[in-house]
Amino acid sequence: VGRAKKPYFKRVAVVGVGLIGGSLAIELRGSKMAGSICGVGRGLKNLKTAKRLGIIDEYTTDVLKGVADADLIVLAVPVSRTAGLVKAAANALKPGAIVTDVGSVKKAVVEACEPLMPEGVFFVGGHPIAGTEHSGAESAFAGLFKGRRTIITPTKKTSKGALKAVTQVWKAAGSEVVIMDAGTHDRVLAAVSHLPHMIAYTLVGAVADLGSVDNGEKIVKYSAGGFRDFTRIASSSPEMWREICELNGREIVSSLDYFMKKLSMLKADIKAKKFDRVQREFERAKNVRDSLKSGVKGWRK
Amino acid sequence: VGRAKKPYFKRVAVVGVGLIGGSLAIELRGSKMAGSICGVGRGLKNLKTAKRLGIIDEYTTDVLKGVADADLIVLAVPVSRTAGLVKAAANALKPGAIVTDVGSVKKAVVEACEPLMPEGVFFVGGHPIAGTEHSGAESAFAGLFKGRRTIITPTKKTSKGALKAVTQVWKAAGSEVVIMDAGTHDRVLAAVSHLPHMIAYTLVGAVADLGSVDNGEKIVKYSAGGFRDFTRIASSSPEMWREICELNGREIVSSLDYFMKKLSMLKADIKAKKFDRVQREFERAKNVRDSLKSGVKGWRK
Numbered sequence: 366v367g368r369a370k371k372p373y374f375k376r377v378a379v380v381g382v383g384l385i386g387g388s389l390a391i392e393l394r395g396s397k398m399a400g401s402i403c404g405v406g407r408g409l410k411n412l413k414t415a416k417r418l419g420i421i422d423e424y425t426t427d428v429l430k431g432v433a434d435a436d437l438i439v440l441a442v443p444v445s446r447t448a449g450l451v452k453a454a455a456n457a458l459k460p461g462a463i464v465t466d467v468g469s470v471k472k473a474v475v476e477a478c479e480p481l482m483p484e485g486v487f488f489v490g491g492h493p494i495a496g497t498e499h500s501g502a503e504s505a506f507a508g509l510f511k512g513r514r515t516i517i518t519p520t521k522k523t524s525k526g527a528l529k530a531v532t533q534v535w536k537a538a539g540s541e542v543v544i545m546d547a548g549t550h551d552r553v554l555a556a557v558s559h560l561p562h563m564i565a566y567t568l569v570g571a572v573a574d575l576g577s578v579d580n581g582e583k584i585v586k587y588s589a590g591g592f593r594d595f596t597r598i599a600s601s602s603p604e605m606w607r608e609i610c611e612l613n614g615r616e617i618v619s620s621l622d623y624f625m626k627k628l629s630m631l632k633a634d635i636k637a638k639k640f641d642r643v644q645r646e647f648e649r650a651k652n653v654r655d656s657l658k659s660g661v662k663g664w665r666k
Numbered sequence: 667v668g669r670a671k672k673p674y675f676k677r678v679a680v681v682g683v684g685l686i687g688g689s690l691a692i693e694l695r696g697s698k699m700a701g702s703i704c705g706v707g708r709g710l711k712n713l714k715t716a717k718r719l720g721i722i723d724e725y726t727t728d729v730l731k732g733v734a735d736a737d738l739i740v741l742a743v744p745v746s747r748t749a750g751l752v753k754a755a756a757n758a759l760k761p762g763a764i765v766t767d768v769g770s771v772k773k774a775v776v777e778a779c780e781p782l783m784p785e786g787v788f789f790v791g792g793h794p795i796a797g798t799e800h801s802g803a804e805s806a807f808a809g810l811f812k813g814r815r816t817i818i819t820p821t822k823k824t825s826k827g828a829l830k831a832v833t834q835v836w837k838a839a840g841s842e843v844v845i846m847d848a849g850t851h852d853r854v855l856a857a858v859s860h861l862p863h864m865i866a867y868t869l870v871g872a873v874a875d876l877g878s879v880d881n882g883e884k885i886v887k888y889s890a891g892g893f894r895d896f897t898r899i900a901s902s903s904p905e906m907w908r909e910i911c912e913l914n915g916r917e918i919v920s921s922l923d924y925f926m927k928k929l930s931m932l933k934a935d936i937k938a939k940k941f942d943r944v945q946r947e948f949e950r951a952k953n954v955r956d957s958l959k960s961g962v963k964g965w966r967k
Contacts, residue, residue: 494890514888549879556873557889561896564865567932569951571925572857578850585954587815588858589795591899595862598892599955603948607941614936621933624872625926631868632922635915640908647904650870653886654900 372530375400378435380428380450382406382415384497385467386441387505390420392538395507404502405431415502429457437463437534444468445608448477451488460485463527465534467493469554470612471518471547479520487527490518490547492554493540498600511539518547555616560624562606563617565599673831676701679736681729681751683707683716685798686768687742688806691721693839696808705803706732716803730758738764738835745769746909749778752789761786764828766835768794770855771913772819772848780821788828791819791848793855794841799901812840819848856917861925863907864918866900 377393379386382404393399404421405428406412412424425431432438432454440447447466458464464486468474475490482488495513497504515535519528532542545553575584610617634642678694680687683705694700705722706729707713713725726732733739733755741748748767759765765787769775776791783789796814798805816836820829833843846854876885889897911918935943 494888496890513890516888543881543883545879553876553879553885553888556876556885557893560872561869561893563932564869564929565896566948566951567928568862568865568925569955570947571861571921571928573950573954574924574928575854575857578846578854580844582844584854584857585958587795587817587854588958589797589814592858592862593958594895594898595866596955596958597895599948599951601952603945603952606948607945610936610944611939611941614939618933618937620872621929621936623875624869625929625933627872627875628865628868628922628926631864632919632926635911635922636919638912638915640912643911644904644908646871647867647900647907649874650867650900651902651904653874654870654897657886657889657894657897 372533373398373400374436376435377402377437377439378405378431379403379421379439379441380405380431381441382411382421382424382502382505383441383500384504384509385493385495386439387415387420387502388507388509389439389441389467389493389534389538390415391505391507392510393534394420396537398534398537399437403431403435411502415505418502418505420502420505428454432462433457434459435462437465437530440464440466440468443605443608444470444474444612447474448481451478451481455481455483455486458483458486462486463530464488465491465531467491469558469609471516471550473612475518475520475547479522487522487524489523489527489531490550491531491535492516492518492550493535493538494558495540508539510535513540514543515540516543516545516550516553518545518550520547551613551616552619555613555620559609559613559617560620562598562601562609563621564624565596566606569596569599673834674699674701675737677736678703678738678740679706679732680704680722680740680742681706681732682742683712683722683725683803683806684742684801685805685810686794686796687740688716688721688803689808689810690740690742690768690794690835690839691716692806692808693811694835695721697838699835699838700738704732704736712803716806719803719806721803721806729755733763734758735760736763738831739766741765741767741769744906744909745771745775745913748775749782752779752782756782756784756787759784759787763787764831765789766792766832768792770859770910772817772851774913776819776821776848780823788823788825790824790828790832791851792832792836793817793819793851794836794839795859796841809840811836814841815844816841817844817846817851817854819846819851821848852914852917853920856914856921860910860914860918861921863899863902863910864922865925866897867907870897870900 377399379390401422404415404424415421471490478488493515535542572585678700680691702723705716705725716722772791779789794816836843873886
């Protein structure tokens with residue numbers, strides 16, 4: 366993985382040329398870190414779009430063909446498919462290759478993938494905390510990762526060279542890189558991302574359960590802008606979030622437990638009319654939330 | 667309250683010339699429903715601003731003076747202050763006057779205010795489901811209520827004339843008027859507004875409790891755009907939300923109970939690895955949420 370400062374990958378395979386995979390391909394090309402980029406996917410239509418848009422140089426629906434001779438393999442597929450793909454492709458990987466992913470869950474993925482690596486090939490888990498509601502190659506764009514954090518989760522087995530190479534890839538994409546063990550990543554993401562999604566889906570379901578008021582109109586229709594902002598994430602892909610629950614269930618359950626404990630305390634305070642305490646909790650939360658408004662990298666613009 | 671179609675109020679008193687009171691004053695003037703508008707408040711600075719902006723014709727910090735001779739009195743003050751103001755001003759109200767409010771809680775307010783009305787004066791509770799993060803007279807603007815719902819909560823004692831007049835006021839402001847009893851209003855708003863605020867404050871508090879990761883950085887800083895949208899309402903006024911908890915505690919506790927029951931069911935499903943059920947719940951919520959995206963009146967733009 367050549368040169369002193371910037372790694373150079375003669376051939377890169379991007380498996381899953383969607384919003385994340387496609388945007389990273391654009392950055393790899395723009396930063397001249399990739400010689401040629403091969404897109405790998407199941408659907409020809411998306412791959413053709415990616416080629417037409419100049420995101421990739423060539424494409425194939427054959428994973429083995431796509432990863433053979435690749436120096437860097439980026440797996441940008443739903444988290445549930447990552448380990449299966451690695452298993453299928455492991456023997457086709459060339460010595461010295463680096464495999465990385467972009468999934469929202471790291472421990473299960475890294476633990477499944479790392480042992481599958483042939484001698485001299487490294488799997489390095491990664492997770493760019495970035496995204497939009499859109500998907501597919503045509504939604505990819507330069508700058509998606511700019512100012513956002515990417516968490517990289519090496520293990521004791523990860524070579525320094527592989528870690529450095531993956532770090533450079535994300536830095537070249539404009540991202541701030543944070544190194545973390547996979548378990549910590551999953552605990553942090555359970556709190557700041559997975560838990561909010563569980564809450565949003567459940568809240569929308571709870572309000573839908575309430576049914577209608579006398580005029581026959583659904584109660585949920587009385588919601589205003591605050592509710593819309595609050596529940597926007599309940600429009601996320603149910604399939605993707607089911608997979609995240611499957612792969613990070615323990616941390617999600619633990620964050621749900623803690624959240625419900627706090628919500629029970631608030632409820633008890635309201636019932637006991639301890640409104641000074643209620644207000645203090647609100648004030649503390651407001652201060653924390655207000656502190657996020659500016660100066661935080663990784664925000665959606 | 668003259669004319670056949672449109673009521674005409676010779677004198678209107680707006681107590682609290684902030685975002686809501688000020689914007690309603692603008693609409694009353696624009697629709698020619700008010701002869702003159704007197705702003706009533708505690709702070710001279712805000713009242714002077716309101717006059718300078720042409721929102722009100724005159725102002726006073728003396729409530730009794732402000733409401734005397736008014737045909738319509740709009741109480742646009744924090745919900746906790748409404749009943750006290752009505753009590754203080756009741757004897758100064760002129761026969762035939764109509765008193766209305768704009769608060770987020772209706773049962774406690776209506777039950778406290780209605781019995782205080784002198785003979786021939788009516789209190790009609792109202793709640794425009796509209797707002798922005800801003801406050802004060804300079805944040806008032808024409809169009810705030812356009813396309814939003816306003817809920818009006820008459821009782822058995824409310825005269826048809828008073829109900830009609832208040833309905834016309836909000837229709838003139840561009841709002842869609844929905845008539846509901848105060849208890850139903852509080853149950854509906856507990857679900858679509860009060861519960862989400864309780865959740866948002868508690869979620870931000872829970873994530874803040876988690877502290878920092880190894881690099882010393884707070885876990886909450888790893889949140890991305892979804893979390894920011896999700897918790898924006900945790901930046902709302904702690905004082906106002908404490909008051910809403912005080913006045914609508916029973917419904918808020920009941921909505922918290924239902925929400926927590928559903929969240930416990932989700933947790934149990936994740937623990938029991940019943941992921942098909944988890945996904946079905948997510949799908950149902952997504953469908954409901956997606957249905958809110960378009961065609962719903964009352965959304966913040």
